[in-house]
Amino acid sequence: MTTNQSGERQDILDFLAKHRSFLRHTAQGLTDEQANTRSTVSELTVGGLIKHVSTVEQHWAEFAQGNGQSTPGATEYTPEVIAAWQDQFRLVEGETLAGVLAEYEKVAAATDELVRTLDLDAAYELPAAPWQPPGVFWTVRRVFLHITAETAQHAGHADILRESIDGQKTMG
Known part of the structure; x- marks a missing residue:
């Protein structure tokens, strides 16, 4: 059996869409307050997870375009750096669930276009x-698979949080 590029690209797009849908489903019908509720012992919130997944996806999409080396990592973990890291997992002042969902849709659409157009065999150093x-080098293909894995993992986290808020489950 020969795998053609368009089939592989469609598989990646379908897989991403499935797990993004699970993640978005966890937020369906929540108020901003509920979306920012720590419903377990974890610091995580449904809204914060969507915000985080969007940020991570955007970062990896930039990497897949060869722009990963221009994003410097924090060399010193100051209280400000730690606070900024923690803020990506919750809605902060001025943020709404609708706003983070809209941003996530934009990021997802941009990533989907990259899946359709980038050379999946191109590789960049992490x-x-x-x-x-x-x-260590990752191909663009691996980057898209990593985005999917991150999305799936965090959709599971969000599902647990949502079930703790009001009993809704993504599946079952």
């Missing part, structure tokens, strides 16, 4: 990080 040895 940025330096304490957990990453130098010289």
Whole structure:
């Protein structure tokens, strides 16, 4: 069996769409207050997870275009850097669930266009990080698979949070 590029690209798009749908479903019908509720012992919130997934997807999409090296990592973990990291997992002043969902839709549409157009075999070196040895390259294909895995993982987290808020489940 021969895999053609358009089939592979469609598979990636379908897989992304499925897990994005699960994530968005967890927010359906929530108020901003509920979307920002810590419903378990975790610091995570449904709205914050959607915001985080959107930010991470955008970062990886930039990497897939060869722009990953221009995003410097924090070299010093100051209280401000830690606070900014924590704020990506919750809605902060002025943010709404509708706003983070709208931003997520824009990011998703941009990523989908990259799935359709980028060379899936192009590879870029991962940025330096304490957990990453130098010289590791990821293909664009792997980046899109990683975005999907991140989305699926966080959709599961959001599902648990949502069930703790009002009993709604994505599946079952």
